[in-house]
Amino acid sequence: MIVKLLQMALKAPIVKLNNGLEMPMVGLGTYARKAEPGEYQQAVEWAIDAGYKHIDTASCYKNEEEVGQGIYNKIKEGIVTRDQLFVTTKLWNDCHAENDVTPSLKESLRRLKLDYVDLYLIHWPVSINAKGEDQEIDYVETWRGMEEALSMGLTKSIGVSNFNEEQLQRILNSAKVKPVVNQVEINPNLTQHKLVDYCKKNSIQPVAYTPLGLISDARPEFAGKDMIKSDPKLGALADKYGKTRAQIALRYLVQREIVVLPKSFTKSRIIDNLNIFDFELNKQEMALVDSFNMDHRCVPGASFAKYKNYAF
Ligand SMILES: NC(=O)c1ccc[n+]([C@@H]2O[C@H](COP(=O)([O-])OP(=O)(O)OC[C@H]3O[C@@H](n4cnc5c(N)ncnc54)[C@H](OP(=O)(O)O)[C@@H]3O)[C@@H](O)[C@H]2O)c1
Numbered sequence: 001m002i003v004k005l006l007q008m009a010l011k012a013p014i015v016k017l018n019n020g021l022e023m024p025m026v027g028l029g030t031y032a033r034k035a036e037p038g039e040y041q042q043a044v045e046w047a048i049d050a051g052y053k054h055i056d057t058a059s060c061y062k063n064e065e066e067v068g069q070g071i072y073n074k075i076k077e078g079i080v081t082r083d084q085l086f087v088t089t090k091l092w093n094d095c096h097a098e099n100d101v102t103p104s105l106k107e108s109l110r111r112l113k114l115d116y117v118d119l120y121l122i123h124w125p126v127s128i129n130a131k132g133e134d135q136e137i138d139y140v141e142t143w144r145g146m147e148e149a150l151s152m153g154l155t156k157s158i159g160v161s162n163f164n165e166e167q168l169q170r171i172l173n174s175a176k177v178k179p180v181v182n183q184v185e186i187n188p189n190l191t192q193h194k195l196v197d198y199c200k201k202n203s204i205q206p207v208a209y210t211p212l213g214l215i216s217d218a219r220p221e222f223a224g225k226d227m228i229k230s231d232p233k234l235g236a237l238a239d240k241y242g243k244t245r246a247q248i249a250l251r252y253l254v255q256r257e258i259v260v261l262p263k264s265f266t267k268s269r270i271i272d273n274l275n276i277f278d279f280e281l282n283k284q285e286m287a288l289v290d291s292f293n294m295d296h297r298c299v300p301g302a303s304f305a306k307y308k309n310y311a312f
Contacts, residue, residue: 009049009050009051010050010051010271010274010275010277011051011053011277012024012025012026012051012052012053012054012274012277013025013254013277015205015257015259017157017180017181017205018178018180018203018204018205019156019157019177019180021118021156021157021180022086023054023086023118023119023181023205023259024052024053024054024086024259025254025259025260026052026054026250026254026259026260026261026262026273026274026276027052027054027055027056027086027088027207027259027260027261028043028044028047028052028054028055028056028261028262028263028264028270029056029209029261029262029263029264030043030044030055030056030057030061030063030067030263031058031061031263032061032063032263032265035063035265038066039066039265040063040066040067040070041066041067041069041070041073042070042265043070043263043264043265043270044066044067044070044071044074045070045073045074046267046270046271047270047274048070048071048074048079048080048085049074049079050270050271050274051274052270052274053080053084053085053086054085054086054087054088054259055067055071055085055086055087055088056088056183056209056261057087057088057089057090057112058089058090058092058121058123059089059090059091059092059104059107059108059111060090060092060093060123064089064108064111064112065111065112067112068111068112068113068114069113071085071087071112071113071114072113082114085118086118086119087112087114087117087118087119088117088118088119088120088121088183089105089108089112089117089119089120089121090120090121090122090123090161091104091105091120091121091122091123091142091146092104092123093123093124093126093127093128093304094127094128094129094130096122096127096135096137096139096141096142096145097127097135097137097141097142097145098141098142098144098145098148099145100145101142101145101146101148101149102145102148102149102152102154105117105120105149105154105155106154109154116153116154116155116156117154117155117156118155118156118157119155119156119157119158119159119180119181120146120149120150120154120155120157120158120159121158121159121160121161121181121183122139122142122143122146122159122160122161122163123161123162124161124162124301124304124311125139125160125162125163125167125309125310125311126304126307126308126309126310127139127142127307127309128304128307134306134307134308136308136309138309139160139163139167139170139171139309140170140171140174143158143171143174143175143179146158146177147175147176147177150177157180157181158177158179158180159179159180159181159182159183159204159205160179160181160182160183161182161183161184161209162183162184162301162311162312163179163182163184163311164195164311164312165194165195165198167309167311168182168198168199168202168204172202178202178203178204179204180204180205181204181205181206181207181259182195182199182204182205182206182207183207183208183209183261184206184207184208184209185208185209185210185213185297185298185299186206186208186209186211186253186258187208187210187211187212187213187214187215187249187253187298188213188214188215188228188249188252188289188290188292188293189213189214189226189228189292189293189294189295189296189298190213190293190294190295190296190297190298191290191293192206196256196258200257205259206257206258206259207258207259207260207261208253208258208259208260208261209261209299210298210299211249211250211253211260211261211262212246212249212250212262213228213249213296213298214226214228214229214296214298215228215229215245215246215249216246216298226292226294226296227292228245228249228292229245231292233288234248234288234289234292237281237285237288237289241279243276243279244272246262246269246272246273247272247273247275247276248281248289249289250262250273250276251276251279251280251281252281252286252289252290254276254277255280255281255286256286260273297312300312
């Protein structure tokens, strides 16, 4: 009996999107600056074994083949069925013309070996051609292409990423179909209360990328500039629940009803990042995590700052 209990997969609660689709509150992030061959696939397989039902990728991550292979293998093994999974991919900045959206999604589906994704996102509001020139395509036009891809059944829902409030409002003003999510950076160093409130008021689900922010080892350039890794009160809070600082950060976000997408290539961390639903932070503890806000972006998209539709 004990062995059986230990083998049970972890499970994330779901949120209902504005089109009725259910999205698990923890998804595996899959972006890496550098990866060894097979690393993405291995992470996806570990994640599905651990109980993840939600995977986030993008055409620009150049990993859709491996992510798709991991999904394919786990479906073949009978660990999950396709309809239990929530798979997101994203349109890159060089395919923003209305007529480029559907062909781009078809290419992603081919690489992923899937008939449909659950969510397709405009990755950034900027449109840039292969030569790096600003195409100045209005993302409202791109959105019409997204609506067409949706109507063809290639994706179950459509949304945006890295959009600010004004840009979301412009989409809402003319859209036939509302975006279901805005995927943006949110973490204890960038709490984004105003944008999150705006999204919720408009039934757009906030999804947090880079949810670990400065807690992550991936950001040594910020070492010493922030207390989140060393603050004794946060350490005591983690100890109180027998969790790590990373798990406290993720728990803080899901308690704000924000979906989180932690990325890890480490099996134990993949498991840890889903293991955040057996404790609850109280009001003072939520305020403590909130107090680490510095409005600091780990992902400013600085190389896009010169383009017309840059959001930050
Ligand atoms: N829409 C967008 O523009 C956008 C932008 C950025 C990211 N994203 C998405 O969001 C995902 C997550 O963002 P991210 O990868 O930038 O940041 P993140 O998930 O906050 O941090 C990832 C880093 O944290 C480490 N880590 C993971 N779990 C940990 C734990 N429990 N304790 C300590 N360290 C831990 C990982 O190391 P190991 O891998 O070595 O374990 C990795 O170096 C991406 O993978 C991608 O899917 C989207």
